[in-house]
Amino acid sequence: MKDEIRIASIGNVDSAKSTTISVLSTNILDNGRGKARTCILKHPHEELTGRTSSISHHYIENSEKIFGFIDLAGHEKYLKTTMSGLNGHYIDYGMVTIGVDRGIIGMAKEHMAIALSLKIPLFIVITKIDIAIQDKLDNIKTSINNIFKHPIAGKKKTIIVSDSNIEEVCNNFDKDCPYVPVFEISNVTGLGIDILKKFVFSLKKYKTIGNEHSDNPIFRIDDRYKIKGIGLVVSGIVQEGIIRLNDKLLIGPFNGKFKEVLIRSIHDNFKRNVDYLTTGQGGCFNIKVINKKENIEFRSIKQGHIITKKPKCFEMFDAKITILHHPTTIRTHYEPVIHCGSVRQSAKICKMDKELARTGDSAIVTFKFCFRPEFIENNMDIVFRDGRTKGIGKVLKTH
8 A cells, every 4th residue: 555645734814825736736827826726726716816725735746655645725714714624624734835035924823833743743834936026035035034933933044945955855764754855836837846845755754643453443524525416525634444335334423412324435646446445545435324214414424424334423632732832821611622533622621630721831630622522632642722723632522
C-alpha cells in the first residue's frame, strides 16, 4: 500500500492557497486573474469571490506515494472550518502561504499558532514573487524569522530553499528538523514551482493513524453527498482496520444511537472502484440502510460521525488543557466549542482541578458535551475556542 501524505494549505485570505494547490496538482499555471483556482474550488460563491469557505481535497499520485492537499479557508469567518480541517484530517504537514503583496496579516499567525500547538511540521511558501517589492519581501522574511524564534515555535531558524540546497532540505526535513524551509514562487511565471514540487514529493509519512489489523474498523466521515441514481455517499478516512465491499457496519452516532448500513461500493481518492480501504487511506463509500424503518436523512450525517463495527460514544471526558490566549480567566461553567478529531460541538467545563486558569496555565478539567454524545477516544488532541483560539489539550479519559 502506498503511503498517503496529507498536507494542509493554510494562511490568510487572498494569499494564493487554492491557486498554489491547483498549479501543483494540475501542472497548469495561473493567468494572474484566478483561472487556476477555478479548477479546485467547490462552490459557485467561492469562484465568484475567490475565497475558499469549505474544506476541499486534491490528490497527486506517483509510483511510491499519494499526496493529499487539504485546502482550508483563510477568512476569519471560516476559522471553525479551518480548525476542523487541521485537527480532524490527520494532517502530516502544513503549507503556509503568504502573499508578497500583503504580507503576514489576518489569520496567518492564527493558523500557524493552531498548527504549531498540534505539532504539525510547517513549511512556508511566499507567493506572487513576480510582483515582489524587495523591501516588502525582506520585511516578510524578517517577520517569519521572528515567529519561529519564539519558544512555542521551537526556536527554529528559517532557510530560503533554492537549487543549491534543495537536495539537503529534502533529505533532512522532518518533524525534528531544526529549520523551517521557505520557498519563493510565482504561480503565473512558474518561478520556484519545480523546487517546491521536488520538496513536496520528497516528504515522508509523519503521522501514524491506527492499527491496520484491528477487528473493529473505524471510518471517520468528513463529508456526505446525495447522488442521483447512486444514493447516499460518505467520504473520509479509515482510522482503524480494513473496510471491505459488502461489509455490514454501523453509522452514527445519531443522538447516541447507531444504524446498520451496507457498503455497496467503494471509491479511492482517484475515483477508482476498489474492493477495500485500509488504515490511513481516504475514499468514499456508497451506503445503504439495511433496516428500512431506520431511514437516514441526508442532512443528519455530520462531521464527527463514524462507520464502525463496535460503536461507542460519550457525553463527558477528562482532558489536560493549556490556555493559549484568554482576555480574562477560565473557570467551571465556561462553554467553548471543542474540536476533537472531526468532532465539533460546544461543551461545558463541569469540573476543574483549580479554581481558575489564565493565559499560559494548565489544568485538568471535565468537559460535558452540550447537545449530544460523540465518538472520541483517549489521547486525542483537542482545540477549544470562543471566537479566537483559546487553548489546546489531550483527552485523558472518556465517560
